[in-house]
Amino acid sequence: MTLFTDPARAIPDGFPGEKMLVLPRPRVREVMSKPGMSHLVVTDCGYFPEARSHGRIRRVPISQAVVIICSKGKGWCSTEEGRFDVHAGQAIILPPHRVHSYGADAHDPWTLWWLHVDGLDIDGFLSYAGMTIEAPVRTLSDMYATVSLVAEVIQWMERDTTDSSLLSAAGAAWHLMALLASDRSSVGGTGAAIEQAANYLRSHANKRVSVTDLAAMAGLSNSHFATLFRSHTGFAVLHFQTQLRMSNAREFLDTTAMSVEEIARAVGYEDSFYFARLFKKVHGQSPSAYRKHDKG
Template identity: 60%
Template sequence: MNLDISTTMAHHRDVLIPDGFPGQRMLVLPRPRVREFLNQPGTARLVVTDCGYFPRADSHGRRRTTPIGQAIVLACVDGAGWCETEAGRFPVHRGQVVVLPPRQPHSYGADADDPWTLWWFHAASPEVEAFLASSGMTAENPVRGPRDLYPVVSLMSEVLSWMERDSTTTSLNAAAGAAWHALTLLASERSRSDDAGDVIEHATEYLRAHIADRVTVPELAAMASLSTSHFSALFKRHVGYPVLQYQTMLRMGRARELLDTTSATIAAIAAEVGYPDSFYFARQFKKVHGMTAREYREQHKG
C-alpha cells in the first residue's frame, strides 16, 4: 500500500505481497502533492495519501521496521488476518478494523487459509497522531470491533471514490472529510465485546433520561452491580468525565436549549433541569459558561 518492499515474516512461512489482487482498486497520491496540500491554507489539515480495496487478498501483507508518517486504517469485511506492533501480535477477524498510528513499526497480513478482503487508507496530518492517542487507538490496542462496520466502510468507499476522481483540492478535501469522519466513528464506537462499555452506555442513557432527578453515583453503581469506586473509574475511562461533571454537562445543555427556545423564567428552567435551588443553578451556570443565564439568553445567536 505504500512504497515499502514486501518481505517474508520471520515467523510466517508465506511471502507477503503488497498488492496485485484480481478486482483490486488502489490510489497513491504523489508525495509532492501531499506536501503541497498540507501546506495549503483552508484545507482539512489531513490528507489521504493512499487508499484502496483488496478483495480476497491472498498472501497480502506488509512489514515496516522503518516507521512511516501516516496513520493506517484497514477494515476487514471478509476473511481474516493479523497485525503486529511492538506490543505483540493481534488476530483480525471479519468486521474488525486495524488502526495503526504513524511513526510506529508494524506488520500485517492476510490469513493463509482465509485471506481477508480489505478497504484501507493511509492518512497524514499534524493532528492525527495526537487524535489517535487520545482516542485509545494506539500500538497497544490496534484492533477495534465496531458494532456496525457498514458506516465506516461506506466512508472508506467514499474516500476511494473521491481519490479516484482526481487530485484537485476539492476532491482531496472531500476525501479528507470522509477519512476524518471514519476515524471519529472508530474513536467513538465501543468494541462489540466491551461489556464494561455497555454498562456505562446504560448509565449515560439513564442520566439523559433523568436530567431533573437526583441521581447519585452509588445509585448508578448499584444498578450496574459494581462498587462505587469501580463504577466511577469505568465511567471516567469510557466517557472522559466523572459522573457528576457529565451530569452537569447534560443539565447545562438542556438549560441552554430552554433559554434559547422558551420564555420560561430562569427559576423554572433551573427546576426543570434538576436545580430546585435557583441560586445554586445560577452559580453552576456561570461557572460553566463564564456568564449568567440572563446574559446568555440576551446574546445574539444564529
C-alpha cells in the first residue's frame, strides 16, 4: 500500500513562523521511569502555519501517538486502512506502533497544531475512545478550545524541561485527549447523528423519548441506532436517559427543599415510588437518605 504518493517533494518541517519543541530522548526515558509521570508524557509539539508541501511518511512505527489539529486549510492522512481527507476544524489522532503518513493539500495547505504523546495509558485510552487507524479523523465541536490546549502544551514545553513543566504540559494534553474523545463523530460516519441524538436526550431528559423516535430522527433502523448509540456513549438509550434524570434528581435533592414526589415529577417520573426504587438502584440509597448524607 502506498502511504504517501510523492515523498520526494514532502518536507517534515522548516516553515516560516513555525514552533517545534522536542523533548530529548534521554529525558523522555527518565520521565517514563517515574511512576507519577509515566501515564502520559508529551514528547514533541509544535505549530506549523500554512505548511506548504508539508508531509511525513513513517514506514517504521513510532511509540508515540500523533495528534494533529487542522485549524486552517486542508490535508490528508493515510493508515493501513486507507486515505482520509482532513479539513479545517478536524483532528487526526494516529495510534502508536502503526505505520502512517500525512500531508498538506497542494492548493490549500493546512495550518497545524500538533503534539506527540507517550505513556502507559495511551494504548488503552485510544482504544476505549475509538481513536483507531480505521477512524483517525474527527470533527471538532470546539476548535478554539482544542487549539488553546495545544498552545498551552507548547507554552509549558517552551518554559523548560523540569518535572513541574512536563506535568503541566501533560495535564493540558490529558484535557485535550478528553475533548477529542468526547468528539466521537468521525468523518464519513454516523457519529454526528448519534451525538445529536444524545444532545436531544440531554435537553429533553424529563420527557418520554422512544428509541423509535430517535432512530427516525437519525435516519437509522431501531437496531442499528441502538447499537451505534451504545458504542458511542457506552450506555443503552434507556440507561443513558436514566443517568441524565438521576443527575437532575441529585441536583434537586442537593439544592432545593422539594419533596421526593415533586422531584420525581420534575425529572420525568409520574410514579414517585418507581422513581425512588430506581434512584436506590443507581445510588445504593434512597433519595431521602441521599439528601441527609454529607457531601462536598
